[in-house]
Amino acid sequence: MQRLLAFIENNLHLILFVVLQIVCGFLVFSLNAFQQAAFTHSANSVTASVNKTVTNITDYLDLRQQNKELQYQLATQFNQSSSGSLLYLKDTFTIKDSTRRPLFSMVPAQVIYNTVNRADNVFIINKGSLDGIKKNMGVISSQGLAGIVLKTSSKYSTVMSLLNTNMKIIPSINGKEYFTELIWDNESPYFMKLQGVNKLEKIIEGDLITTGHSSLLFPKGVPIGTVSKLSSKPNSQYFQTRIKTATDFRSLEYVYVIVNQQKEALEAMLPANE
Amino acid sequence: MSRVFYWILILALQFFVFNHLELSSYLMPQLFILLLITLPLHLSKTVQIIIAFSLGLVADFFVATPGIHASACLWLVLIRFGLLTRIDLKEQESNRLAFNAKTAGVTTFMYVSLILVVFYHFYILVLENLGAFNGAHVFFTTLLSSLFTLLLIGFIQYVSFNRLGE
Numbered sequence: 001m002q003r004l005l006a007f008i009e010n011n012l013h014l015i016l017f018v019v020l021q022i023v024c025g026f027l028v029f030s031l032n033a034f035q036q037a038a039f040t041h042s043a044n045s046v047t048a049s050v051n052k053t054v055t056n057i058t059d060y061l062d063l064r065q066q067n068k069e070l071q072y073q074l075a076t077q078f079n080q081s082s083s084g085s086l087l088y089l090k091d092t093f094t095i096k097d098s099t100r101r102p103l104f105s106m107v108p109a110q111v112i113y114n115t116v117n118r119a120d121n122v123f124i125i126n127k128g129s130l131d132g133i134k135k136n137m138g139v140i141s142s143q144g145l146a147g148i149v150l151k152t153s154s155k156y157s158t159v160m161s162l163l164n165t166n167m168k169i170i171p172s173i174n175g176k177e178y179f180t181e182l183i184w185d186n187e188s189p190y191f192m193k194l195q196g197v198n199k200l201e202k203i204i205e206g207d208l209i210t211t212g213h214s215s216l217l218f219p220k221g222v223p224i225g226t227v228s229k230l231s232s233k234p235n236s237q238y239f240q241t242r243i244k245t246a247t248d249f250r251s252l253e254y255v256y257v258i259v260n261q262q263k264e265a266l267e268a269m270l271p272a273n274e
Numbered sequence: 275m276s277r278v279f280y281w282i283l284i285l286a287l288q289f290f291v292f293n294h295l296e297l298s299s300y301l302m303p304q305l306f307i308l309l310l311i312t313l314p315l316h317l318s319k320t321v322q323i324i325i326a327f328s329l330g331l332v333a334d335f336f337v338a339t340p341g342i343h344a345s346a347c348l349w350l351v352l353i354r355f356g357l358l359t360r361i362d363l364k365e366q367e368s369n370r371l372a373f374n375a376k377t378a379g380v381t382t383f384m385y386v387s388l389i390l391v392v393f394y395h396f397y398i399l400v401l402e403n404l405g406a407f408n409g410a411h412v413f414f415t416t417l418l419s420s421l422f423t424l425l426l427i428g429f430i431q432y433v434s435f436n437r438l439g440e
Contacts, residue, residue: 017348054293115337116299186411
């Protein structure tokens, strides 16, 4: 017994090491992306406010570039509003259908934390459930698609970035929808991969990839990226397509959360398994 | 008191500056591990393990990686135990000194730091990229981030030396 106690005393640090590594293993491997989001920023006001302070400082230093992007974005929206489909309302934008029913509204938000180095990247925005943000809402930047809301707290939301291996988007190329998935393969924060497009399809480098009709999270026509490289193996009937993302995730600052105002009504019309 | 200031300074640099560095997607320096590398030599191994786990967990909260930094910090102090037993530091230990370039010598300190820094970056990158492992990305990010972190560590040690030497 004494020898056992002496052994424990001499190796207490090793026993503690093993126990704590088991705790870490549980945290690393048992939490999925959704639970990880809950573990971190959106649920933690201290770390979120530290990151928010840093973002405020870096924002100030980056004002010139951001102003340019806002100018460009406002100009684009002004052009589109002449068709009567997009109205500027206080700080939210509303897109209406042909019968003038509101379809999508957009809540502006600021990115306070963002990663691009991991396989499963997320970013945190400064709007939460108090601002009407809910899980599974689409998020876009002034350049294009940015992600999908994973989790919200009262003031913050964690968003699954397009640069996340769990992200799967059905793309539309030159206005034609392809029921194959656009994925991020953890190669570069600027590029994604699209497989399963038949070589017979008329696609060339530079073609625009946008969102299509098949999603309730995004309006049709939000830019996702452009085809930057088309290649294929000799014995394959499919293209291997490299897509340059429209959004520059390394300088992501301002985003819009898309609220589908008819989502419940539209979901009720879908078959039960969709 | 100066040690408290040193901890606050390094942690502030990590959480306010280096976590938000957007120079390159291959650059994610983890300067805060300098705090573990330079832990005082007289601290018991159990206390060092607890400090490492706590510090790692705090780092995890800031970068949304539950358990990864905590696990890496635990391994880091364990490897540090192994490396420091090969070096004669009894005098420094009895004088309750920290392990740094001044107490252990520049070559010894940078040799230990090199191993720990490279290991740390490699370990967290492998865990963070488990879902879609990309060898080239892990290799280049480890290389660049480790090099940058070692340069920062060298600079901080140099500045501390000169200040202490006056």
